[in-house]
Amino acid sequence: MSAIHYWNYPTEIFCGPGALNTLAERCALLGMRRPLIVTDPGMLALAPLALLKAHLTAAQVEFGVFSDIASNPSLNDVAKGVAAFKAGQHDALIALGGGSAMDAAKGISLASVDVDGLQRFEWSQILQHYPTLQAFETLQLPRLIALPTTxxxxxxxxxxxxxxxxxxxIKRVVSHPELLPSAVILDPVLTRDLPPTLTAAxxxxxxxxxxxxxxxxxYHPMSAGVAVEGVRLIQQHLLAAYTEGHNLVAREGMLVASAMAAVAFQKGLGGVHALAHPLGARxxxxxxxxxxxxxxxxxxANRSTISSDIARLARYLELPKADFDGFLAWVLGLRQQVGIPHSLAEIGLSDEHAEWVGEQALADISSSDTNARPLTATEYSQIFRNAVRGDLPGAHA
Ligand SMILES: [Zn+2]
Structure with a gap:
């Protein structure tokens, strides 16, 4: 439990309680002399930022803090971050927080070097012009170290x-090989105060x-393998992380599962994300x-296509009913245990714009084209309506 593990898959990963203390040495080795910490405003009064600042100060690393970002960071937030990066004469970035801090830091990194970068490396451009990682030009972006707090x-x-x-x-997905952080620090101490609702979500x-x-x-068997073990880690650790926030074993298990998921989804995402992206933006x-x-x-909605694969996953999870229905029952049960509502209506959404949602979901090329089976805009609209009302057709759980 106390060991700090070192992995490079697909970048350097330091994992374990106290892994934060590897940061200053990493900064020195990566030539990061004056990093800008990018975090969200909610973090300003919290322990992880205090720990990070104390560590850098003790190591005599000069740094600045930029926190003027929304929970879904915007292109405008990135522009403000670039201004702060340049005004403070920073040479590198440290992202501390959840996805919003990471995404904002990456956007700042790219836009600080290439003013058109956020357009040039937007997903639709990438699919057209950059079929492999080698096809991207080298931009020498500022180094980034990421410390997730969720x-x-x-x-x-x-x-x-x-x-x-x-x-x-709308949400724009921007991608460039140099946006991958140079090092990642998975320290469960930084996540132990995450409130239960955020731990669950x-x-x-x-x-x-x-x-x-x-x-x-x-076809990506390596990512498929990572996904299977990732689901098992969540089965093992999510409920404990939710109910006992200071359980560092559970917190570390969830940090590892979350990081692994980014490796897994090199295989693609699907209809859930295709719907969540426009809903989040609107x-x-x-x-x-x-x-x-x-x-x-x-x-x-995907049942006919995925039921045999899901049954295999259910057997690996040793679910009492190792088939699609048993798996669905497990998902519904876990979701309920961690306090997630069953319908979108319960969080205030109506199906008023269901057609728009369906069209946007279909147009979400970062995930809709890798859904288990092709869905039409009409089908996406119907799934959305079902989720608003809490109707789960075809569930035999
Ligand atoms: Zn996601």
């Missing part, structure tokens, strides 16, 4: 940033990443909470 997005191990275009009310986001990646039709609800509510409805 266990959900896995953004610390990703090359993507999700940024909200507030004018068009972020943990269910990680679960959704693993399940959607596992069900994606893309209604400003927490990404993980939206996924947690939507997950069973999309599983049922």
């Amino acid at each position: 266990a959900g997005t896995g953004s610390e191990l990703g090359r993507e940033a999700v940024l909200t275009d507030t004018e068009q009310q 972020t943990g269910m986001d990680a679960l959704t990443h693993h399940i959607e990646a596992f069900c994606s039709p893309l 209604y400003h609800k927490h990404h993980g909470l939206l996924n947690a509510i939507l997950l069973p409805y999309v599983l049922v």
Whole structure:
């Protein structure tokens, strides 16, 4: 438990209680002389930032703090961050927080070097112009070290940033190989004060990443293997992390599962994320909470395509009923135990704009085209309506 593990898969990972204390040495080895800490405003009064600042101060590392970001960071937040980065003459970034801090830090890194970077490396451009990682030009972006304080997005191990275009009310996915953090520090001490509601929503986001990646039709057996073990870690640790926040074994298990999910979803995501992205942009609800509510409805919609794979996963999890229905019952049970509502209506959404949601979900090329089976805009609208009302057709749980 006390050991700090070192992995490089797909980047350097330091994992374990107290892993924060490896940071200053990493900064020195990576040539980071004057990092800008990017965090969300809610973190300013919390222990993780205090611990981070104390560690850097003790190691005589000069740093600044930028926290002017929304919970779904926008292109405008990134522009403000770039201004702070330049004004403070920073040469590197440290992201401390959940997905919003990670995504904002990545956006700042890219936009600080390439003013058109957020457009040039937007997902649709990438699919057209950069078929492999080698096809990207080298930008020599500022180094980034990521310290997650939630266990959900896995953004610390990703090359993507999700940024909200507030004018068009859509989320833009930006990707470049150099957005992958140079080092990742998974210290469960930084997550132990995460409130139960956020522990639940972020943990269910990680679960959704693993399940959607596992069900994606893309051929990627390595990621499929990671997804299977990731689901098992969440089965083992999410409830304990939710009910006993200071249980560092559970917190570490969830941090590892969340990071692994970013490796798993190289295989793709699916309909849950295709729906959650436009809903998050329009209604400003927490990404993980939206996924947690939507997950069973999309599983049922995909049932005919995924039932034998899900049965195999259910056997690995040693569920009492090792088939699709048993798995769905497990998801519903876990979701309820960690206090997630069953319907979108319970968090204030109506199906008034169901057609728009369906069209946007279909257009979400970061995830809709890797759903287990192709869904039409009409089908996405129907899944959304079901999730608003809490109707789970085809569930025999
Ligand atoms: Zn997600």
